Amino acid sequence: MTDIPPSTQSRDYQENEFIQAVGDVMTSVAPVMEKAPEYRRHGIVERLVEPERIITFRVPWMDDMGRVRVNRGFRIEMNSAIGPYKGGLRFHPSVNQSILKFLAFEHVFKNALTTLPLGGGAGGSDFEPKGKSDGEVMRFCQSFMAELFRHIGANTDVPEGDIGVGSREIGYLFGMYRKLRNQFTGVLTGKGLGWGGSLIRPEAAGFGCVYFAARMLATRSDGLSGKTCLISGSGNVAQATARKLIEMGAHVVTFSDSSGHIFDDQGIDAEKLEFVKHLKNVRRGRISEYIDQYAHAVFTPAAPEQPSNPLWQHRAQCVFPCATQNEINKQDAYHLINNNIKLVCEGASMPCTLEARDIFLDKGILYAPSKAANAGGVAVSGLEMTQNRIRLNWLGEEVDNRLKIIMKGIHDTCLAAAEAYDRPGNYFLGANIAGFVKVADAMLDQGVI
Structure with missing residues (x-):
């Protein structure tokens, strides 16, 4: 070791x-x-x-x-x-x-x-x-x-x-x-469309996360259509993840922020998502205001002193943690396992603790680490840099197609690396090995600096 x-x-x-x-x-x-x-x-x-x-x-x-x-x-x-x-x-x-x-x-x-x-x-x-x-x-x-x-x-x-x-x-x-x-x-990415930005950049991390999840499910002859999905967070990544899941026929039921989370058992559709986007991006309000607009939904206040997050106690098949690091702990992982989840796809950076990650891997859950699943954001940032250099703007469809190709490549690279080291289907191992080898080989080529 x-x-x-x-x-x-x-x-x-x-x-x-x-x-x-x-x-x-x-x-x-x-x-x-x-x-x-x-x-x-x-x-x-x-x-x-x-x-x-x-x-x-x-x-x-x-x-x-x-x-x-x-x-x-x-x-x-x-x-x-x-x-x-x-x-x-x-x-x-x-x-x-x-x-x-x-x-x-x-x-x-x-x-x-x-x-x-x-x-x-x-x-x-x-x-x-x-x-x-x-x-x-x-x-x-x-x-x-x-x-x-x-x-x-x-x-x-x-x-x-x-x-x-x-x-x-x-x-x-x-x-x-x-x-x-x-x-x-092009010194910053995520710029406005009128001054050097790229179409699809705001949505890229969320879209890429969903594209990766769809690829994972396809390896088990399954798909996202009809799946109940839990999303944490309500910022840019969470919103884009929800949008793409809705487009692909999934049933999104949660959003959260530091004040707590909302659960909408009827499903968050495109109209409700637009309300959340206006609430968070324009009014900069709290997610609790969702229930003022949709009274059938339930808001649960955050309770940091509790050993687990009630958001992860809802029954679902797919989980997309899109808030912050270490938001799913050991107890949360067991709650999700007991509710028969099939997939955990990390939209935030390192949202699962070591214990939670090991539980998902031990139980054979499809688990996508953030360095693979949420790479769509930096991928389209790189595409924005390219557009800045050539002084051109690509159409949204072209950027989205390039994003799909990149996410497929990451998915396949992770699988291939895991297979090469006798851990088939282990995306966590595959992502770390593939990324490490590429960087390490470049460092070898360039000498001790």
Whole structure:
């Protein structure tokens, strides 16, 4: 078994999320290391787990009352062996170095799976956009970019949105970058359609997740039509996941946010989804307001002190966790198993704990890890970068078709890698091995740097 390097354990022991992400990959690639001793000889693992660069900076900004506030900004540039750093910016009070290192580490392998020439990175701030005025968000974003612009570029590091960073924030960030650099380049993805964005980009992570799930079910001569589906979250990924599931004939019954979750046993159709999108994207309201519009639905408040999340106690066949990391724990996993689920497809980054993941694998559930299942977002980000370089915009149908091809390729690559190491059908193992080998081989080719 390949262990977490001792240097990482001693220096980063307090970074729980990062240690979890590293342990996931290192456990999976043990058979690869046995077959390819050159990886060990050239210190591939030790180099992979150490970021190439960690940037930390203060972000001073002024609120609407004229008071100066100070937040902390980060950018983790993890690995650029196969291309410029690529990964999200997250604005949320929970942001710290451990979470961003785990996200950057995941992006290294996720981006490698897309077959696009992209490295891995992540960044953000402990700033909370929720409850702030547009002016406050703009001033914060401008201050954040006033430092970040020194470290990013179309051929160096290309951030995108993540939790708390939507079209509004990307707009403010890009505007400040353009002013500081006097350049109009593809330095950020997720831009507006009128100024360098790509069709399908906002929906890409959710659409890709559903395309991946459909491929998984097809290996068992099954499909999504008629399946009851649980979705956590109500942001961009959750909305797009729901839209594609509805289009494919599935029965979506839940959404959630930090206040709790709604359960609609009649099913969330296209009209109800439009209400959720307006509620969350325009009004920036809470998901509890869903029951004001649809009285038959039930809202259950969040209870973080409880050992399990009641959202995962509803009966369903397919589960799409699209909220945040470690949202499905051991007890949640047993609730889902007892309700005879068939598939878990991760729309968020690492939403299952180690214990939950092992339960799903042991029980033979179709389980898609986030680095494979939600790679659609970064895949279309890469396509947006391509469109920016050639100064063209592809039609939505063309982008969507390319996304389907990429997700099929990721699915098939994961299956092939798992088969090659005598673990047929294990997407978790296959995704980690395939991503690791691609990055490790590039690092070998480029020498010890």
